[in-house]
Amino acid sequence: MTRHMDPRSSEQRREDGARVALQLRRMADAESSRSYQRDLLAAIVQRRTASSPPGGPPGGAAVARYRPCEVGCLEQDTGFLVAVLGEVLVRTSAAARAAKVLRPLGYAGEEVEELRGLVTRFSRPGTPVHLASRHARELRAAGVPASVNHVVPLGYVAKGEGGFEPASAPPGPRGPGTSLPQGAVRVAVVDTGRAAEERRDGWLRNAEGDVDPLYRNPGREPGELDLAAGHGQFTAGVVQQVARGAALRSYDAVDSDGIGSDVRVAAAVLRAADAGAQLVNLSLGTRTVDDVPPVGMQVALEVLAEEHPDVLLVAAAGNSGGTRPTWPAAFRSVVAVASVTASLKPSPWSDHGPWVDCSAIGEGVVSTYVPGTESRAVDKEDPDTFGPDSWALGTGTSFAAPQITGAVADRMAREPGTAPRRALLEVLRGDRRARDVPGYGTAVPVLPGTAAR
Template sequence: MEMQSVGEAYIRPGQILTDRTSLAAASRWTQAVSEADGVCVVHLTPGADPCEVTAELRDQGLRASPNHVLRGQPLFFGGPASRPFPAEPIGLRRSRSRSDVVVGLLDTGVAKHPWWSGSDWYARLSPEAADAAEGSQAGHGTFIAGLLTRLAPGAALSVHRVLDGDGLGDEASIVRTLNRLREHPPHVLNLSFGGHTFDDRPPPLLSDAIVGLTNTVTVACAGNTASDRPFWPAALPFVVGVAAVDATERHRAPYSGYGTWVDACARGDWLTSSYLDTGEYGGYAAWSGTSFATALVAGAIAEAAAREPAKEWIRRVLDSGKTREIADLGVLFPASL
């Protein structure tokens, strides 16, 4: 995927996102426009800077953003979060009954695996939602699906591939997918990806798309940045942003993002889950990252949602003052795998 770096944020060169109300104001920089699912991608004329155009449109009170590139979050330069490691097969607790809870999983897709062989949700999976076969993050979605299945075995997954095999996806594609989810919104939404924005402000179209899922609890990773710089969409006030703690569940994992914008944390180090059946891997792996801490929190919410509305449950857990908190990491969700 073609992209450029702007102060640790990544954007698609020559592109901005707007809605229809902004098209007229953007016309003097516009070479072409592609529109789908409520998002307009404006392809700028040569020489026009996406960040400068965005700033000018926002000064007019319009909704605009560079087309940021968001990334899945096991990647970190060194440390345990860098790659998956082969693991021995582990068992799966089967649910005695199915719930009506649906967990949305936007990621690299989900591959075939014994844990969901014969399940209704996997039988409905389209070929486009299969996990990427190649790339540095192939298997990322399959790994997360396993964690969700272990925590909420009665829930169904609604899988949408928005990241490629290297864990990269642009904001336009993600927002379009989120907008389509309004037709059949999940109870819980797992977003184990994100990124910085060029100006550290929330991306407006991504924010709008998540807000549009009125009754959905959206859970997103705080990023493997080892930084308190806001990481989006986790830093949005209506998203449960999740950091990672180490295996002791007492300290921040050294790669994890942190800050006052983080709401919750869970173990991120050396988790074992489903993976691709390829090469040295026999369908299982051990992996580390805030992506996977996020799945533990999303899975806990999904399991609770079988008994009461997900939004009510998570609001009570985060605001009760009775649950253990870690400074700059939020409420701790103990691992129960």
């Protein structure tokens, strides 16, 4: 594997290390994090409506993709469950049995076209999450596979206050620009989308796909970024640093609040595979009621196995520090990636367990970011401002996963004809620096990350 050296001076690493230490302190403060997450989720739930927000893209399917779904949350001992209000998902093959239970309760069912009609969504608008969860549990008890339409929220549900921090320096040489090698490995980044900004430093100039709107939330200040703005841009930048010649395409399965439903994410995965993606990166995930697999993604994976068996999915393990499964990472056919420190020791805040396949350095990763100022809802004390061609420090399994995705893409490019799963095995076994870490799988040093100071 290509060794990615750290181009920063010792002084720059110290500066960045202090910022990373702040990120880690916030993640370790469970009580403060819970209060912060509760307040932020309450604000998100209150302001979301079923109509398209101002400034949305013109007409048709684009508006449907950007329209924010109404969500609710249920606080549990292990964190927050977020789901679309009043939606229960079942396999269409069992829809008739589900209807006997749900229709008398006021639910109406329709097949989800984006999932080949194999999933039926039963809706009863306004039904709170705890009640829809109870109805789904009753269906499962009757032998009908069912789940609420879980939401896969980004960082703020699993981290404390604060988001990305400014990086002291970009991580090395100029980006690859717009040229791509013939037969470039095709990588899909299912996330918030890419920034419309055309960077002058050559990074992500050849990336395509859905655009992250960055500034859509109502009531914001001029230049104030949405709550999850730039997450997809950062993730794509990680992939490109590791696989400079990969053909990147972004899919906006998660909106600028950081909210994406099971159905929307599953549909984006199928869109990516249908468009020819060989690797799909999913820097997102959620725990579920009773740890049952979410129906939408489960069906999408079955479709992939039948229609696109060579496509490899790589997903973040989560940032809650526990061992409960995070989906979609916990599916056996998905590569689950946890985080380790810069010295390849377990990150205590990273989810882990026997369902995790491998890990990469997820603390103080440096990658491409977007122009704007952090929302005060994300960083109440000292929101940072980022300019054009900005670089940032990110901490989370969201930024460990794309390193594995990039390493697999790089191996496939160096050995044309290598299937993704074969390339993954070579990545995990072919680096003498890699080590097995119980609960974290094989820890592979890809990008250097930043040691906290």
